[in-house]
Amino acid sequence: MSTAAFTAISAQLQLLGNPSSLHTHGRAARKSLEDARESIAKAVGCLAAEVIFTASGTEANNIALKGLYWQGRDQGKKVIVISEIEHRAILDPAQWLQDHEGAELIKIDVSTDGVINLETLKNVISERTNEIAVISVMHSNNETGVLQPISEIVTLAGDIPVHTDAVQSFKKIPLNYNQLGVFAMTLSAHKVGGPLGIGALILRRAVEIPALLHGGGQEREIRSGTLNAPSIVAFAAAVQEAYPTTAVAELRDRFITKVQALIPDAYINGNSKDRLPGIINVTFPGTQSDTLLLLLDSARVSASTGSACSAGVHEASHVLLAMGHTDTTAQSSLRFSFGATSTQADLDFIMSVLPDVISRGRAANKK
């Protein structure tokens, strides 16, 4: 957590008061919370009234996708359109809506660079215009960092509501809700240096969609539950801190150059497209990424793979598979992330251990 966020949450945790209470303590909490809402709204280019606080990005995605689907279904629209590379927090609720709520799920393919195929999307929209309840495409991909053409999607969509999961993009690159023209957008605090357990759904003013949680009617009756003032205040504090986009992107580019020099057959996924500054997805042929993770962690380097199933078994990334990878090459890929606090010394350290890790990884991979 950023220092500013830590200071803010610590101070707020020591104050009494439920922001929904009418007494003095409650009003004080309400004041801090609404200040936070306004500052987040300003940073993201929306109205304060359009910010709905949630307990996670996953929850915000669920509210948006399910709410917009149920609203559309009431008008006879049962199609949900998403990309093949969405985070599980969109993939799974969309699948659930198809399995349990009568939705028809259409997944749009992506190019080998990891960008949604706008031609396919255009065709689907023109063939099914009056049947589509919601389109949801992530702003940038969490595994490859590749940006998605959200403005073009909004134009193609016309009157169809578009939701975007912007959890990865927020603060890393310019992001403006109004300019994008989306109907709904998901944010998460811990991805921007805020605390865990707080997220937000930006949803157009005066739009009413069915709720997931019913109760006290907080957050426009779309998201009931006592407001988590300390985390919200810390979220806003984190948002105010500058993110060194250029410096991180330079570090990433030096990392790519080094990897290509020292491990010549390694390749970067989505390398030719606009990407987030801090995420690099690399395939190391002839390895298994879970082996590499273990060896890197032993060497004090934290990397990650796409995902694991509920039993914890590493699985081939659905994102890389959608980009044309085979199971084998997808399972030979790792994601490295650089952040605001990463330094050249960190990069030098990674490069001092990576070649040995890769060669051990290859020796251990007899499959």
Added chain:
Amino acid sequence: MKLIAAMSGGVDSAVAAARAVEAGHEVIGVHLALSANPQKYRSGARGCCTIEDSHDARRAADVIGIPFYIWDMAEEFHDGVVEDFLAEYAAGRTPNPCLRCNEKIKFAAVLDRARAMGFDGVVTGHYARTQISEQGKTLHRAVDHAKDQSYVLSVLTVTQIEGAIFPLGDTTKVDIRKEAEARGLAVAQKPDSHDICFVPSGDNAGWLRDRLGSEVGPIVDQDGKKIGEHKGAYTYTIGQRKGLGITVPTVDGSPRFVLKIEPVSNTVVVGAREELAVTTMRGERPVWCGPAVTSEVKAGLVQIRAHGAALPCTYFFDGTFLLATLAQPLLGLATGQAMVIYDGDRVVGSATICETR
């Protein structure tokens, strides 16, 4: 040393990993995912490798303070253990899958991978001991004979034994549970696993029938006369007496026992108890857990079941087969089981029984 601790989610492997850390080794915990479609929860002592087991293993690793990973060995396990189990039954033999798992997964796939990654060996919670003497590193029974698992480890070669660490061999199970409690491991009172891990229902015959079919065939006496019918020859075991469903009584009223299973003709042969008596056995694919057995006839002990008695015998290797002759005849010995030779507490080697007389 740098070691991989194989952690099943049970109490034994958790304490083994903790002891290895305490002995000063650098230890990384690994849970083997052996089923492609694991069940969510464990039911009593049945099965293993459920999602709950992997969580228990992870929690134990966190309490011990070591990194933890899950290795997907489902494909290797299916090919090397489950398929072998089915093929053996289909051929009329009685296999021991735990032995195959040690031979092909824990001390082969896992140990090979660990060594390639720069680790020195694999720690497991097996009840067995190793010793280093002029004979090299040798495999021995655990102090707790009731829990001793040296039988299922008897398929390990000298190279595999060199990479195996068994920290529990000098302690009884009761004390391991107490130790787990003292170490704050939540799995301290978790039930032991029994049965075959990949048959979670515990119904081996039903599991086999689902996969091998249940073709009806004759039950015949030693003269070849049909006296009954069976529903799948492989669900019978040599020496079995109950559940044969034969209505034709013997002349003297004595019970009948399964003597032989003939998979090709799908026939089960039954006969009198004394016909089960075996004095010599021949084993194929021998493995030596220390110095190789030669053609010189030696006196020792042979064990033919995981928790069976060690029986006095003489044994030798004829260049292809391991042969053992028992001092006293034994009743009902199934082919496919491992014959494990002991010299006192030391495991000499093992072979898969292919013929008995």
